Amino acid sequence: MKHTARTAAMVGIAALVLAGCGSRPSDNASDSPSASPTESTSSSAPAESHPDFKACEVSDSGGFDDKSFNQTSLKGLTDAKADLGVQTAQVESNSDSEYADNIDALVKQGCNSITTVGFLLGDATEAAAKANPKVDFSIVDYGYAKPAKNLKGLTFNTAEPSFLAGYLAASQSESGIVGTFGGLNIPTVSIFMEGFRQGIEKYNADNGADVKLLGWNGKDGSFLNTFDDKSKGQSVAEGMIQQGADIIFPVAGPAGLGGLQAAKDKGIHAIWVDTDGCVSAAEYCDVLLTSVMKGMDVAVEQAIKDAVDGNFSNEVFVGTLANGGVGLAPYHDADSLIDDSTKSAIDDLKQQIIDGSLKVG
Numbered sequence: 182m183k184h185t186a187r188t189a190a191m192v193g194i195a196a197l198v199l200a201g202c203g204s205r206p207s208d209n210a211s212d213s214p215s216a217s218p219t220e221s222t223s224s225s226a227p228a229e230s231h232p233d234f235k236a237c238e239v240s241d242s243g244g245f246d247d248k249s250f251n252q253t254s255l256k257g258l259t260d261a262k263a264d265l266g267v268q269t270a271q272v273e274s275n276s277d278s279e280y281a282d283n284i285d286a287l288v289k290q291g292c293n294s295i296t297t298v299g300f301l302l303g304d305a306t307e308a309a310a311k312a313n314p315k316v317d318f319s320i321v322d323y324g325y326a327k328p329a330k331n332l333k334g335l336t337f338n339t340a341e342p343s344f345l346a347g348y349l350a351a352s353q354s355e356s357g358i359v360g361t362f363g364g365l366n367i368p369t370v371s372i373f374m375e376g377f378r379q380g381i382e383k384y385n386a387d388n389g390a391d392v393k394l395l396g397w398n399g400k401d402g403s404f405l406n407t408f409d410d411k412s413k414g415q416s417v418a419e420g421m422i423q424q425g426a427d428i429i430f431p432v433a434g435p436a437g438l439g440g441l442q443a444a445k446d447k448g449i450h451a452i453w454v455d456t457d458g459c460v461s462a463a464e465y466c467d468v469l470l471t472s473v474m475k476g477m478d479v480a481v482e483q484a485i486k487d488a489v490d491g492n493f494s495n496e497v498f499v500g501t502l503a504n505g506g507v508g509l510a511p512y513h514d515a516d517s518l519i520d521d522s523t524k525s526a527i528d529d530l531k532q533q534i535i536d537g538s539l540k541v542g
Contacts, residue, residue: 229489230266236485237292238271239283241299243408243434245273248462249455250434250477254298254321257481264482265489280305288313294488296321296335296481300369307332317493319484321477322369328495335480337500339369339454340376340542341534342473342507345527346452347380349470349509350428351392352523353450360395360421362440364408364433373432373454373473374402376541383530395421405436414439422447428470430454441465450515457510470519472510476500503535 238258240251255271262269270290272283280302287295288309294317297306303323310318310332317331324334350359361377363370374397381394396403403421405413418429418440429444429451431437437454444451445468454473459466480498487493500506509527512519533539 227262227264227266229264231489232266232268234265234294234489235268235270235290235292236261236265236294236296236488237269237287237290238296238481239280239287239298239302240271240273241280241301241408242274242276243299244275245271247408247435248438248458249453250321250475251298252461253456253475254296254477254481256478257485258296260478261482261485265486267485267489277301281308284309288316292316294319294485294493296484298477299323300367317484317488319481321481324497328497330495331493333484333493333495334497335477335484335500336497337475337477337480337507338372338502338542339473339475339507340372340379341502342509343373343376344380344383344534344541345509345531346430346471346473347377347382347394348384348527348530349380349519349523350377350430350452351381351384351390352388352526353470353515353519354392354428356425356427357391358393358395358425359428359430360403360418360424360426361430362396362403362405362414362417362421362433364405364436366401366404370404370432371397371402372542374430375399377430379541387526395424395426405433408434408436410436411439411442415443418443419447422449428452438462438465441468444468453510459510459513467514469513470515471512474508474510476506476508480506501535502531 236258243251245251245255258269261267272286274280274283284305297320300322306318306320310329314331319333319335321335324336361374363374378394378397378399381392384390385392403417414431414433414436427449429440431440432454441451445465450470451468452470455475457474458469458472534541
């Protein structure tokens with residue numbers, strides 16, 4: 182991946198920029214976004230009507246049908262259309278080189294608010310916000326030390342629910358080995374992996390166990406250098422399974438679906454990210470223990486509503502367990518496999534994180 186000076190600067194505020202990833206059919210700017218599997222539709226009239234306001238969105242190179250990161254962010258836009266009665270448009274990015282041009286295309290369409298999706302759009306979004314002070318910009322998974330007045334970061338402390346997922350994975354592993362891999366080695370990916378690692382360590386400390394993690398050691402690990410290549414994700418997951426891993430935690434957008442396929446083929450379990458995998462990738466629900474969720478749809482819609490109401494600010498949003506911005510999905514098909522004592526322990530750890538007595542990250 183390409184690291185810019187801005188990316189380097191972001192390391193200093195990575196605590197605020199907490200995962201993201203993101204296949205891409207391709208449909209340039211459109212006033213009617215494609216429906217997402219996580220999207221609820223209704224024929225009723227919107228509660229509000231703002232037909233002169235246009236809310237727009239740009240994906241990262243993963244595209245809006247990734248069953249994860251971009252898809253959930255797009256739901257925030259479609260929910261805003263349904264709830265606020267605004268016009269909408271969106272553009273899918275096919276490569277990193279398109280970000281600036283895609284944002285500019287929406288500015289030229291007269292968009293009043295533009296949401297960009299992903300850490301890799303940080304530079305292009307900031308440049309566009311500075312060049313277009315009358316447009317309100319928000320960006321998923323990026324924060325700025327000194328944002329422009331019309332630029333809002335929407336960030337998520339995914340280390341917190343990933344910690345709970347790590348504890349769960351360690352408790353359910355029969356081999357004593359679990360694996361994780363990421364799309365790119367960027368803060369919004371590695372924060373999942375680090376929280377997961379710390380959760381495994383907590384389980385080991387509390388239970389006198391020695392569950393081992395493949396793919397992340399706290400500083401470096403296994404990365405695909407893509408969010409798009411499902412076959413590469415499947416290959417990496419299969420390699421971890423060959424080493425004994427019986428639970429896989431992919432943090433790689435559509436490429437991570439390859440990890441779920443490997444788990445399904447080999448009869449082991451996995452944990453999904455960004456959205457409830459039993460909803461967005463239901464064909465893999467039978468192998469999922471849970472999913473680490475980010476409320477990107479809610480944050481995106483709220484940013485649009487604030488722009489509609491004239492209440493938009495550049496104050497960064499940080500989703501946490503305490504404010505419901507992140508969380509674990511239900512256990513779904515795996516519920517009967519997880520004993521009550523483990524469920525209780527996870528509930529207790531969640532409360533300790535919320536009240537501040539347990540620090541994660």
